[in-house]
Amino acid sequence: MKTSEIKSILKELTSTPALSGHESALHSTLNHLWSPYLDEVSISRVGSFQALRRGTSTQPCPELLVTAHMDSIGLMVSAIQDGFLRFTEIGGIDPRLLPGQMVTVHGKRDIPALIVQPPSFLLPVEFQNGIVTLHSLWGDCGLPPEKVNQQVAIGDLVSFDQPFLEFENDMVCSPSLDNRASLAALTYCIYELVNRQPAWDSWFVASVQEEETQAGALTSTFQILPKLAIVVDVTFANSPGTPSHKTFPLGDCIALGWGPTVHPYLYKTFQELADQLEIPYKIESFSRRSGTDADSLQLVAHGIPTMVVSIPLRYMHSAVEVVSIKDIQRAGRLIAEFIAGLEIDYLEKIKWDETN
Amino acid sequence: MKELIKTLVETNSPSGYENSIRQVIRHNIEPYVDEIKVDALGNLLCVRHKEGALKIMISAHMDEIGLMATHVDQNGFVRFIPLGGVYPHHCIGGRVRFLNGVSGVIGVERTTTPQEIPSLDKMFIDVGAANAQTAQIKIGDVAAFDRPFLDLGKRWVSKAMDDRIGVAVLIETLKQLQNSVFEIYAVFSVQEEVGVRGATTAAFGVAPDLGLALDVTATGDTPKGIKMEVELGKGPAIKIRDSGMLADPRIIHWMIQTAEQASIPYQREILEFGGTDGRAMQLSRSGVPAGVLSIPCRYVHAPSEMVDSEDVENAILLLSELLNNPPKLEFLA
Amino acid sequence: MGRNQLSLTLPPFGATQIRLLEKVSNAQAVSGDESDVRKIVIETIRPFVDELKVDALGNVLAIRHGSGETRLKVMVAAHMDEVGLMLTSEEEKPEGFFRFEVIGGIDQRYLLGKSVKIAHQDKFGVIGTKPIHLTTPEERKTSVNIDSMRVDLSGYTNKARIGDRATFATQFQRFGDCIRGKALDNRLGVVALIELLKQPYPNLDLMAAFTVQEELGLRGAQVAAFALNPEMALVLDCTPAYDLPLEIEDPDHLPENTHYNTKLNHGPAIYLADHATLSDPRWIAHLVQTAEENSIPYQFRQPGGGGTDAGSIHLQRSGIPSVSLSTPGRYIHTPAAIASLFDWKNTFYLAYLALQSLTPDILNHER
Known part of the structure; x- marks a missing residue:
């Protein structure tokens, strides 16, 4: 797949805001992108998009789960006062980014609005010289109070109003690239597999509510009970001001997760495969948790051997997240090759050394 | 119903020690259900069968916050830890009663200034004993706050309104409800206050198609209170989110539609802390579409929690309507 | 039964067990990387168990079937990992x-x-x-x-x-009636569980889980309990003893340590409540009764923070009545902990006797 194709897929994927808990708007996009190339599509009971690519094995087919969350962070209207809006956050948002942020309020219709910080003499004393918390910022729709009350209700969603930007090189900028970048990688992988004959059944799941409760990954994993799982998410790319030992260069590599959430044999397989395919990668070591759906997914039912593959992304949880298309291709290709090469008896090998 | 509520709130049963409240509830609900079970953690599961119908789990937790003794010192003072969210500023001068009948008051170590609110480990329970031997308390003994039901006319006050008022709504609804489109699993859950534990195992056991929790929610209608749009007396609240869950938008829609069609007042609830049994149901097994019907309550987790009787009546009305109007959830068919 | 009578029937617990403890204390098993201890556990228990497997996370799950007609399925868990x-x-x-x-x-x-x-x-x-x-x-x-x-x-x-x-890099050492080493939390529990598996229990299917990633949030035990699906669970762990003297500020009032958690040499600690679990009252009563009937010393761990594998075990499936029993250890989670052989031995004996005397009747009462 060409860079331009992935860019347009990414543009399509980010054009629909799908805040945590309200992801159904993305179902039709995914249906359009994925279902022509897959054998079965369903929606889970909490709204995750689940698609199956059947394996070729004539023996009972083991099942693999490849998952990336589809929800994104945003805001929600928590109060309306004199036509101005108060917000609560969905996912984690640094309130320092919000003053001056253009947003769309998804009321009875979509209404443009601006987040503003009142002048200091109108603020509670504790905020006059410092950071203003989310509770003291206002949303201004530029509408008279009656109109606002008619159109907007408590609980309405608010998403960033920031157009998709294509830079001259292979980088793009948009809200929700966490984690639509990974959905683009899954899409790449699905297309790569069109002319391949993987032995295993592969489930591609766009999971809901990762930013809040990891509800989607937990429940789809319980429903499918896969023998292996691969979680694709974004990780921190470096930029001025970020610690170099906790970040990855953008456009240079993907990150392979290593730590208690990852099965060491799966890690080894991915590492060898990446070496063989000459896909550049760096190890992303997490001593405790990966901070992805993998943390809860791994513990479903009897336990699932899990791998985490991450795509570097700058300015995570802002309206201007930046990724490199190259990294998306790398992640998509690596996972496609893993699936295509997965032997039917792979599970025999994954046993812990000491049991042999 | 006021009598039922009085009995429920005045029964002492903190998290993990729900024996007495379970007996009270069982006694009151037995005539209105087909089957009653108690699971391994002590949840009371009451079933009203209906062959082939969607299975709804309605959960109201029956535990309350409380205290547990950790040490009795040589002078008979009892140190304690909280069971659930007990806040220091609610404790000073408070009265408690242990499940073995011993009563006491909460005292504090000296503070640097009179304004300082010490943490719970600087507090102790004075049971009026002269030494450890006569205190009649041992490590692990459990106490509840001691505060009787107070009738202020339209508004009612007591400890443990959280969530005995939810329990009352559920009992009363089943009492009034002749028919339902659902197979109903009324669950009186344990250990909610320590982390929605009872509902977690109950939801796994019940494996419902839909989940609804009945619990209290905070209000923002008191002087310089928290920033929250829910008020006492404006109707039951339909939860949109709290810090434990994003309620299922289809369930929210169903609840709002039903309330509007039946002209029952309701409020939209965004609670920026806390969690309910709804979370446990939503995350159970392959996922459960779940929501929460909340009863607005002032001073939640204080020994005097206040609810409005009309909100309670309207919660019963709304729950009854919901049980007669199934939501449209195609994939559940 | 008096103590003298029982000492005839109790399994040995002494020098051999201390040697095994030395071996597993010196072995390394940081959470998520437990293979060195896992190897030792598997080698040691293999002859005594009917079923043995290692699951997706690396937990060792072993079952020893009883011979009786009605058998309770009881899980006993001890975490292998260390900080x-x-x-x-x-x-x-x-x-x-x-x-x-x-x-x-x-x-x-x-x-x-x-x-x-x-x-x-x-x-x-x-x-x-x-x-x-x-x-x-x-x-x-x-x-x-x-x-x-x-x-x-x-x-x-x-x-x-x-x-x-x-x-x-601490090396295990025994001095007098105490032992010092790294990772006594929870190699004390691991060895006790290994020794429990060596004995037959006609009344039980003993389901042992040597779990992983406990120190990361009780993670291994969660899947182990789901897979084993027991009727009850007992967790063997090691809990801090903070039984140190307090500084004297006021000589007229000798300060009393009211926050000791457990005390060394006061016997195994039965859990009532911690941050993750409110212990099953039926289990607590059974442990207390067993200890008192057999004159085994015991103490209650002060209710408070912390958590053991019981925290995730008791919430699996439709709920599993659970309790924890710990050997007190001073200075756990530091380069070296100190524990008492007396407490450790009695932890084993209390667990052993409690399991031997367990019958399905215990579940006839509601919690």
């Missing part, structure tokens, strides 16, 4: 210095000037420190942050790798 470090990145210059993160609850004030051993490799590193001569009095009053500490592995040409785990 430690993970190397997270290497300095570019000078070479051989690694940043690290701690895994599990280690107080950073215990790290400076200690030697560590890299897992699966015969390599020792040191967590260095600035000489006292070069520090200012102000600096000496503040604790050094982990972010500015490094593990010095510059003594090796073939370096360790990012992601490698390390533990304190």
